[in-house]
Amino acid sequence: MPTLKRGLTLLVTVAATLLGLLLVTFLIGRVVPIDPVLSALGDRASAESYAQMRTQLGLDLPLWQQFLRYVGDVLEGDLGTSVLTSRPVLEDVLRVFPATMELATVAVVIGAVLGVPAGVFAATHRGRWPDHAIRLLGLIGHSVPIFWLGLMALLLFYAKLDWAPGPGRVDVFYEGMADPVTGIVTVDALLAGETDIFWNALHHLLLPSAILGLYSVAYIARMTRGFMLDQLRQEYITTARVKGLSETRVVWRHALGNIAVPLITVIALSYASLLEGSVLTETVFAWPGLGLYITNSLLSADMNAVLGGTLVVGAVFIALNLLSDLLYRLLDPRAR
């Protein structure tokens, strides 16, 4: 297929997906039993100002026009105003998002660095004890409620053993000392040359990201093992052995080369699910990221903030999907 046509198809797909996401958040916003006019004006609004606000918010228009208006607003970056913070939701989200990204990125690095080799090792030792051990560990990782594990880890490493610092991104003492350039505390501290803050922030990051990473180790190891077993059965692996290649080269060059593309998809997917999983982890570790922001907004029925946050996470999801799709076309000779 010509590249241009393929590119167009991809573009249409992404646009349709975004529109679908907007439709869902829009509809959720409509079924909320909270009156948006009242929440904007307060309970004691006069009938007159109520009607005026209703028109102003476009609530008297037909539903499809309201939707178009909503799409237009979102495209202009207007996600509404948060009732809780009285600031534009987009501003809030941009402020808290780096904290979540920091957490999820470290977690996915842990996941990939441990998960891929574990999966390969399990596959090459199929049916023997390393395989069973890795498989069982994976199943355990899939079965632990992550928020509970966080609580228990705080209990053990913070309260009992005093190895880990408490909740939060840095100790209270350091808070706000490094200029928020990127919003990622570790990076900001390094940029400001504050090594103390950097180490402190890293120390704080370790426990929550390790716990978040545990889930993705389990997922990535399991998928890697499955892909790898599929490849090791293939005849080209026999060919590579007949050529006299070492087992290391057969496994890490030939077999792994063939699963690189699906693995990237898996890692992208698990990155996305980590962004999502941060909702629960952040609550436990009082980590001031998007997850905590959404949860707090939920509990105070701040729908603009909830839907805005949902939209941003959804958009990141779509971007990650797009990215793994593009990488697939770039890396797999059969897809070019």
Place this chain on the structure above:
Amino acid sequence: MTDDAPLLEVANLRVAFPTRTGMAEAVRGVSFTLGREKLGIVGESGSGKSMTGRSILRLVPPPGRVAADRLAFRGEDLLAASPRRMRDIRGRRIAMVMQDPKYSLNPVMTVGRQIAEAYRVHSHAGAAEAKRRALEMLAAVRIRDPERVYERYPHEVSGGMGQRIMIAMMLIPDPDLLIADEPTSALDVTVQMQVLAILDDLCSQRGMGMIFVSHDLNLVASFCDRILIMYAGRVVESCRASELHAATHPYTRGLLASLPRIDEPPGDLPVLSRDPAWLEG
């Protein structure tokens, strides 16, 4: 070592796989010796012909078990060889071509790099030297435009060309013995003949021995020097290819009779009735 000493000696080769009900024997006591000749191993599916070929390279997948009174390549015991020594032997001394290039070539590596890799692993030559040799080898298997084919991925070449690439890759380290496991079964008859001609020429030019595993009695009889006929893991008959028509074992005779022929009038073909006694050789 003199030239008339056997290339390969196999005595009482056995391959077995554990199953729920005990060990299942795929190869049950196969013996033969091979010089610089083309030896055909013929049999129906499940006769153990492929497993015999693979066990020589110690490529029987676990949990399969290989045992033999003697399995020696130029006098060296293959079953006692260390994994490292075995890697030296594979490719460099003994190579193998498999049935379908669609599956036996690595799909995400250009064919050129796969051939060059086969050369470099045994010669420790530089990248440029390996590429030069690979292009020469592509020309040797009569590929018209080696430079262009070198950069292709396996899915971009036809079956016949894929099998030539496979042959180029296997012959580039200049092995002494080639095991060809149904190398032309996935190809059309005319392409099949062309690929066989290439194998034939390269073998005689390089003085290689060849084990040609196939289910096609006619093809083996016309291509090889000597034939082993396998049934249920055993060699039931061994003869010169030119004397196949005079085979004595009832299984061989039955197989020959059950083949339809263009020059015979249509009519019922004799059906093979299997004698349990054949299982004991």
Place this chain on the structure above:
Amino acid sequence: MMIDIRDLRVRFGQGADAVTAVDGVTLSVREGESFGLVGESGSGKSTVLRAVSGLNDEWTGRIAVAGTEQGPKRPKGFYKLCQMVFQDPYGSLHPRHTVDRILAEPIAIHGLGDADARIVRVLRDVGLGPAFRFRYPHQLSGGQRQRVAIARALVLEPRVLLLDEPTSALDVSVQAEILNLLRRLRAEHGLTLVLVTHNLAVVANLCDRLAVMNRGRLVEEMTVEELRQGAAREPYTLQLLRASRGYDRATAESFRDYA
């Protein structure tokens, strides 16, 4: 004429990627005849068969079976007239259905009564005893599976049997059994056979007449008697004949590509 094909064309794909698989094929098969369609892979022989059977509906031209012109979509009655047997006996039987269910299904679809008796009869017809009736495909050998596939085709008592490489996935000793079975069934039921294969010897054994195809076109038609005497007119057919006689270094040198 049992089967009459005029100027059949089949194209796959659209626009620049389109491939012409069958390019203007005209042929006919008489009632009770056994007709062979021979060619190498990509010659379009199987595509012709699939168009006749109704599996492929993207063709142009004219196909008539038993005097009735056929459109792309077939009425239910067509399938009582014309049945097909596939190449790979491992892929043509549903892995989770017993032989019994495989054979009972066509009877149920066409509302034919007397299922038990029909199933037992057709199993006996293809040389399988009643012991095979409740087995799953994985409990059968390749030859037994192909017999079940033939039984499934016969249970509707068709007049035409289309055979797509019915023996090329089988060992030669089993191939002989299946060829003998097909010959007997043809005689007993007065079947018209269309056999697609790459193997000239199989055609010589089972057919009366054959057509050779190459790259979507019909190269030539001949009787099996002519084939036996090597009396082919076209160089492509002669090359096929030579290639099927086994390996010969000198002959291999003379081969060329026929576009």
Place this chain on the structure above:
Amino acid sequence: MTARTDTQSAGWRDWLTTDTPQSRAQARLGRAWAGWTAFRRNRLAIAGLLIVLALVVVAALAPVLAPYHPYAQDLNGRLLPPGAAHWLGTDAFGRDILSRLIHGARLTLMIVALVAATAPLAGLAIGTAAGYFGGWVDTVLMRITDIALAFPKLILALAFVAALGPGIENAVIAIAITSWPPYARIARAETLTVRRADFISAARLQGASSLRIILGHVMPLCVASLIVRTTLDMAGVILTAAGLGFLGLGAQPPLPEWGAMIANGRQYVLEQWWVAAMPGLAIFIVSLGFNLLGDGLRDVLDPKGD
């Protein structure tokens, strides 16, 4: 006597494992037996099966098994550590944690059953239809599925619950709505691999209708991998439901939902750890049970692996 039972059971086994079944029922039972024999050899899978069975038994017999009423408060016995009277201790209202866990099993089982009965079936119908018919049917259905798949599931469930109001029914609806797309994808992929199979062509050549082919030929082949996936997913459903409960968006007090129980114990976690630890352990064990069972089923039903 023993000898006789032995020969009897051997007779049954022969009847089940015979290569020549005499009837449809025998063939079917023989097949089930072969599956069970394979499953039985996987010890971890058996452990998973036992955990899931235990969950069902505990849920069914909750009033009989629980030593106390799940809501019975005892303000003098608040936050008691595990001991003879309260095996797993008491919570901030002096309620017996064990009894609440036992009654909570009913909620967990209900959530699992409701999701398992809806999402996979919807996915199966959509996926097989898309895969079998192809063309624009496939394009439309799969576009919708892909869009739904690209959404953040948990956060969307949160938003749903926020919109519909907290509560266990809404939590189930939210989970079911967000979890059908993967099933549709799996069912479609399986359908595509079998659609071109000769046995489907053969069925078409028998004159079988599309409905008959989808129901009788395609779906039975999708069901195996769907059952495996559903079982494995139930662990995730339990975790999501517990997460919603933990955030206060799932089951509402005083319902003994395990996630909400962890949330209740959270503020005491540093001193009275058992209040939060016990329900978490229950979630972990049950969820592990589904994972082990699903993993074992995959070996039997879907040996291709992931």
